[in-house]
Amino acid sequence: MNVRHSFPLGLAIAVATPLFAQQDAPSNAELARRIDLLSENIDPLSHESPTDKFSFGGYGEVTYRNFDDETDGGAPSGMTDELDLHRVVMYFGYEFDDTWSFNSEIEYEHSDELSVEFAQIDGRFTDAFNFRGGHLLIPVGFVNQMHEPTTFWSARRPLVERFIIPTTWHENGFGTFGQASDFEWQAYLVNGMDAAGFDPSISGLSGGRQGGGKAAAEDFAFTGRLDWRGVEGLLVGASVYQGNSGQGSTVSDFGTSVIDFHAQYDRGPLRLRFLYADASIDDASLLDTPSASDDLIGWYIEGGYDVLANSDSGQSLTPFIRFENFDLLDATSASTDVDVLVFGVAWQPNHNITFKLNYQDQSTDADTTVDTLEFTLGWSF
């Protein structure tokens, strides 16, 4: 028998051992009652069935977006309201033994686009030093690695974490992760992005993601993250991505970098979040879809307060507000930055389900943006 797996069973046996050894012999009825109680503990722990090695989970979100008929400048927006099964993600894991395990997430996006978000082998050796390899989530920002709809309040992810940090960003590679004292860290070598897909002035870095399938691997990248949790409720950290995206291009190596600084304060009903992200693509003017700027920059600050935290309802109701600013053409002299004000409320009847309603007010000097009312029903298990 695997001794380490048998820990909970051992605990149940430890409870059971004195069952017949007490000085005052219990009656048969009392013994029967005790056995019933013990069986509650033992049943789920004692059967080493093959399914014990599997784990399942998932999350998903359906989003309604109602666009203003006009842009901020009064021109027709031309946008069509939509109700979208944005994503359904199934999590699947398998334990080979106490050290090695497999974890994965398969995503259906808009009900017809299939992708693997991650499919990785973890080797657990010590708290401080472990192995991870396969198809990995890039460890930058808040949302890329932790994006279940119950973990953020807005109906959609922050725009800074969609354009500057192109969530959901996943590539093939391997590396190490761990925690020691108040620090957590990750460091991976992954295939680089592919500059052929970049259209930075429109979609930020997102077009350069390869997503794992037959990824070009002429160029590689390093990505890492360091977080500090030295004060109760406070998380302060930084992450970096650095590598070439040319993938054999004769025009340029298209060196690509992303750096972010992030902080979160989570105390009682209050949560505050700040993120700053700075990305660059060398020789962006030489891309297939050229950009006038090598640099992209953005930041946001967000706060929310759970007004039901002091109730015993088990629910949460969190009014929140977020201000974002980003510029996909930061290196140009033109005023091209976008301000985004998002405010709304997130209600969770339990910790698995969330209903999120918010208004997103975007503004630019050119008054070309369209404001949106958004609603999301999300789940996670």
Next chain:
Amino acid sequence: MKTLLFALVYLALSGPGKTFHSQEEALVLAFGKAEVQRTPHYWTKVERTALGELAGTKKVGGTHAKFQAKTKQGKVVAGRSVWFDTRMVRSKPQTIMLIIDAEQRVEKLVVCSFDEPLDYKPVARWYEQFEGRQLNDELQLKKGIHGVSGATLTSRATTAAVREVLAAHATAHPVVIKKATARKK
């Protein structure tokens, strides 16, 4: 190169990463080399209901086991006890050991095993916030216990575990509760 080779060999030979302390090892952390007395508690319906009300949930175990040190003469050392709790985080269990002092406070929380991916395991400092806590309204997430981003399910499971163990301890020692209540007044 030698250092790297040494590190790889060390990792290959080091113990599996999911169990940090067996039950025996954890009890040594609590009581040293002293002999240990195991006392099972088989709750009656009334006790179990009371325990659930204290813990703040209807889903509490029907049995709990308490561990106490014994003197060389075989007498149980009263006042300080150890309890274990095993429960699911997402789809895999975490086992913690709690040392409860004579004032019904958490003296120490030790994570014995953690079967979920390590991404869900909070840093040690997060677990330390339970030390010194008693069973009261503040012992809840978003009240006296702060959450941890990236490990929400673990923080919920751990908080529920600590509440249930303290409730079991209080149910097993109702006289101590009366004394503590009287002292407060």
